[in-house]
Structures are given as C-alpha cells and as structure tokens.
Amino acid sequence: MSAAKSRWADDDPEADALIAQRKREKEEKRRAKAEKQRQQEEASKATAEAQTRNGDSGPPKKRRRLSNDPDAPDAAEEAKSEEQKKVSSLLRFPVAEWGPCRHVDNFERLNHIEEGSYGWVSRAKDINTGEVVALKRLKLESSPDGFPVTGLREIQTLMEARHPNVVYLREVVMGTKMDDVFLVMDFFEHDLKTLLDEMREPFLPSEIKTLLLQVVGGLEFLHSQWIMHRDLKTSNLLMNNRGEIKLADFGMARYYGDPPPNLTQLVVTLWYRSPELLLGATKYGTEIDMWSIGCIFGELLTKEPLLQGKNEVDQVSKIFALTGPPNSQIWPGFRSLPNAKSLRLPSSSAPSGGGLPLLPRSRFPYLTNAGLNLLSGLLALNPVSRPTAQECLAHPYFKEDPRPKPKEMFPTFPSKAGMERRRPRHTPVAPKRGQEAPQLDFAGVFGGAQGGDSGEAGAGFALRLG
Incomplete structure (x- = not known):
C-alpha cells in the first residue's frame, strides 16, 4: 500500500526526478569515500605488517586523515607547514635559559685571598672544567631584613656592565643555607x-x-x-x-x-x-x-x-x-x-x-x-x-x-693571591650601608685647633701667596 501523499505537495514530476538524482549522487559519494577509506586502512595495515617483519617499529609515515573531505590536506602535512611558517616568521637568538643556581660544591676552594667590606674573596677551581676562578661570598649577616641591596646592586651592575675593563661575573651559586650566596668571577x-x-x-x-x-x-x-x-x-x-x-x-x-x-x-x-x-x-x-x-x-x-x-x-x-x-x-x-x-x-x-x-x-x-x-x-x-x-x-x-x-x-709579577693570604694593609675601609655620616666641625682645618668628634688635630698648614 503506497504512503499517503501530502495534500500540500505539488504534483511536479520534474522536481521529484531532480530530488531522486541528488539522493543517488550523495549515496555514490558516500560509498566512494567509504571505499577509499577502507583502501587506506588496508594499505596502512600492510605497511605496519611490513615494518614489523623488517624489524622497524617506527611511526607510520602518515597519520590517518580524520576529515571525510577527499580534498582536505593531510593533518601531518598541515601541521608541518604551520610549523615552517612559525619558524620562518620568528627571529631566534641564543640566550641563557632560566634555571636553578648551581651549588658551591661544584667549586673547590684553594685559598682565601682577602676580606672586603661586602664579602670574602677566595681562589677556587671549577671541578667540571678545572678553570681557576674568584669566589666571592656576600656578607648577609648584617642584613636581617632580607637580601642586602648592596649585593643586589653588585649583581645587577656586573650583569649589565659587560666591558673588557670591568670584571666579568660568570654566575651566582648557592650554598647549603639561604644566606650562602657566592659570585663566581674571573680570577686575577x-x-x-x-x-x-x-x-x-x-x-x-x-x-x-x-x-x-x-x-x-x-x-x-x-x-x-x-x-x-x-x-x-x-x-x-x-x-x-x-x-x-x-x-x-x-x-x-x-x-x-x-x-x-x-x-x-x-x-x-x-x-x-x-x-x-x-x-x-x-x-x-x-x-x-x-x-x-x-x-x-x-x-x-x-x-x-x-x-x-x-x-x-x-x-x-x-x-x-x-x-x-x-x-x-x-x-x-x-x-x-x-x-x-x-x-x-x-x-x-x-x-x-x-x-x-x-x-x-x-x-x-x-x-x-x-x-x-x-x-x-x-x-x-x-x-x-x-x-x-x-x-x-x-x-x-x-x-x-x-x-x-x-x-x-708589561712585566709579570709573582701573585700573592695565588700563594698565600694577603697581608692586612693599614688602609681605611669603605663605608657600610646604613651607616650615618658623622657631624663634623671643620673650624680647625687651617689652624692647630682640635677638629671633629674624634678630637684629633687637623693637618694645619701656613698658606703663603706670591
């Protein structure tokens, strides 16, 4: 028994024939895609079996196409072309990567050189390369509020000041404790x-x-x-x-x-x-x-x-x-x-x-x-x-x-830094950060009067003109 026909449908045999033809074409395309996909899967299986027989377990040359569109490009080729575009459009420069500081145990301390206002300097050898360097341990005990600003300034300026006549800061290394911070510099x-x-x-x-x-x-x-x-x-x-x-x-x-x-x-x-x-x-x-x-x-x-x-x-x-x-x-x-x-x-x-x-x-x-x-x-x-x-x-x-x-x-000289600890020199030290400037009285500079809080006499001299 034939299905009842809608009363709103038009009795147009040409339209019915056109619709039937489109349905057949879609059905043929669907069968062709399924057949092509089946052939590709068989070819992939055959390739995988051949690689297994030859002992080659590497990845297949092509990934399976996920799209049903036969004209769509292969996914692997599309990804490769996108990567090439990125590489060609970016300028790449060799730069240091972020990472943790090395440990000071990578250096063998040979001898102490001297103590400065803001650190202790030693001669050391890099265990990995055998190169002799200067190892400066920053003084952090006098900075209870955290890392001292003097150390931060020294690291910042040395990292920025790359010049043949400025000492070269190689890296910053850490000790076992948080207050063991060392600067690794060229040895002189x-x-x-x-x-x-x-x-x-x-x-x-x-x-x-x-x-x-x-x-x-x-x-x-x-x-x-x-x-x-x-x-x-x-x-x-x-x-x-x-x-x-x-x-x-x-x-x-x-x-x-x-x-x-x-x-x-x-x-x-x-x-x-x-x-x-x-x-x-x-x-x-x-x-x-x-x-x-x-x-x-x-x-x-x-x-x-x-x-x-x-x-x-x-x-x-x-x-x-x-x-x-x-x-x-x-x-x-x-x-x-x-x-x-x-x-x-x-x-x-x-x-x-x-x-x-x-x-x-x-x-x-x-x-x-x-x-x-x-x-x-x-x-x-x-x-x-x-x-x-x-x-x-x-x-x-x-x-x-x-x-x-x-x-x-230039002549060469024997190195005191490489043999023994340097003798202390009777020279003034640099001012410490946070130290207040003393109240000074220069009234006795040009005479024999006492001057300054220390009570020591000024140099005094007789000024002669002509």
Whole structure:
C-alpha cells in the first residue's frame, strides 16, 4: 500500500526526478569515500605488517586523515607547514635559559685571598672544567631584613656592565643555607694596591698611561650606562700578568639620573673621597669617581696613597694643603654645603685670578706639563671643573711621548693571591650601608685647633701667596 501523499505537495514530476538524482549522487559519494577509506586502512595495515617483519617499529609515515573531505590536506602535512611558517616568521637568538643556581660544591676552594667590606674573596677551581676562578661570598649577616641591596646592586651592575675593563661575573651559586650566596668571577693574580706595595720602583710613565687608559675606559662605559662606581681605589682594581686591569667590587655602585637624586654622602673610602662629599653634599654625579681617578693617578706616580687622612677633618686638611683653600671664584657655591659653614678660611685666601690652579710641581717632579694639567683637573675642588671620563681619554697627556706601552710588553709579577693570604694593609675601609655620616666641625682645618668628634688635630698648614 503506497504512503499517503501530502495534500500540500505539488504534483511536479520534474522536481521529484531532480530530488531522486541528488539522493543517488550523495549515496555514490558516500560509498566512494567509504571505499577509499577502507583502501587506506588496508594499505596502512600492510605497511605496519611490513615494518614489523623488517624489524622497524617506527611511526607510520602518515597519520590517518580524520576529515571525510577527499580534498582536505593531510593533518601531518598541515601541521608541518604551520610549523615552517612559525619558524620562518620568528627571529631566534641564543640566550641563557632560566634555571636553578648551581651549588658551591661544584667549586673547590684553594685559598682565601682577602676580606672586603661586602664579602670574602677566595681562589677556587671549577671541578667540571678545572678553570681557576674568584669566589666571592656576600656578607648577609648584617642584613636581617632580607637580601642586602648592596649585593643586589653588585649583581645587577656586573650583569649589565659587560666591558673588557670591568670584571666579568660568570654566575651566582648557592650554598647549603639561604644566606650562602657566592659570585663566581674571573680570577686575577693581583690587585693594584698589593702590587704597588710589593714593587721596588713605581711604574714607568708609559705603563702608567696604559693602566690609566684602561681604568678610565671601563669607567667611561659605566658612566655611559648611568652607573656610578662610588668606591674606586687601587685595591678595587684587579690586574693580571698580561697587562690587563679591570674595575671590581661594585658593592657601592648604583644607577643615577639627570638631575641626580638625593644620595647618601657617606660613600667612597676616605682617602679617595672628594671634597664635596666630605663637606656634606647629597646631590652629586660622576665627578666623585673622577676625583678618585685623580687620587689613583697620584698613587701610581708616587707609589703611595696621595691623601692619607686619619679622619674626615684630617682628610679635608690634606686636600686643601695640596690644592690650596677654596674660594668663591674657583668653587662657586661651596659655602652652601652643610659642613662648609664651620670652615674658617685664612684671611689671605682672597679670590685669585681665573683659570684652573695647578698642583705644586714639587710634589710631582717627573710629571710632564700635560700630565700635571690632567692631574690638576681631576683633583679640582670644583666638581664642574673636573674632566669627564670621555674628556680624560682624549687628553694630550696620552698622546705625547712616551706613548702608552702595549699590554703585551708589561712585566709579570709573582701573585700573592695565588700563594698565600694577603697581608692586612693599614688602609681605611669603605663605608657600610646604613651607616650615618658623622657631624663634623671643620673650624680647625687651617689652624692647630682640635677638629671633629674624634678630637684629633687637623693637618694645619701656613698658606703663603706670591
């Protein structure tokens, strides 16, 4: 019995024939797809059986197509093309991957070198490579609130300051306890202070130029990266037996800006501290590093620290004994510094003629006129009058005879760091972070009166003009 026909259906035989034809075509396509899929599965099984017989259990060359569309691309080929597109569109650079710090047990400590203001330094050997390195253990005991900011600044600046004349920080390693943090750096046989103490004669003028160019070159890079070292001295300059010298000990280094922010005045080891810091300046810039360079320059010439004050008052006395007293013409505005208000200048210290005053020739008899001009500029009382590191590198002193000696021709010296513990030197230590600056009275600098809280006498000198 035939099905009842709907009363809304049209009696159109052509439409019925068209619908029947479409149904047949769909049925034929469905059968063709099923047959093709069956053949592919049989082929895959045959390939797998052949691989099993040949002992090859590797993955099949193609993944089974999941789509029923015969014109769709293979899934494996599509994924491969997408990966190629990503690779071709991305720039890849070799960078270090994040990971845990290595343990300090990977290094064999050979001998202790010395203790600094912010850590203990030892000579060690990498067990894996056999390479000798310097291992610096940070002092964390004095920082109960967590990791000390001095250590963070040292790690940050050393990671950023990649320069041939800045010591290279290889990695940070940890000990068993959380407060055992070590910096692994390149090992150098000498520090400049120990070397000067052991030398019978000072460096030759050509050697001094080579050393200064390297130190100022590293400092110029730091200043270009907006970093102040703030503790430059000969004991923080490391040297090897190939004439290479590098800046080290960045515990007091920090970034600065323009205009400079308010900073602590108690920075830089006393003998290398600039007069504006001694007079209480809290806004300063890279000029304090250039003053330290001048002190290092004088120490290279004389083989002794240039200004060896017993305390802050005595240090100011020795500075003014070398440079002459300040006045409003050579150092405008120095009276506005906090500690300068108690400074009583001699009556004969009237403003003199313009120009940069030169240091006394008798203190540096073997220095050329160009060298004395450079040293006088670095040790200028007015911070604005000191040359920048870039200007210092272009100074005529380095272009006159004798020319800087090639590093390859430098003499070699026996290493104290590689044999025994260095002898303690009677030199002041760097200020500690958080230490308050003492209240100073400079009233007795130019006379025999007592000065400062310590009650020690100032240097005192008779000022002669003409």
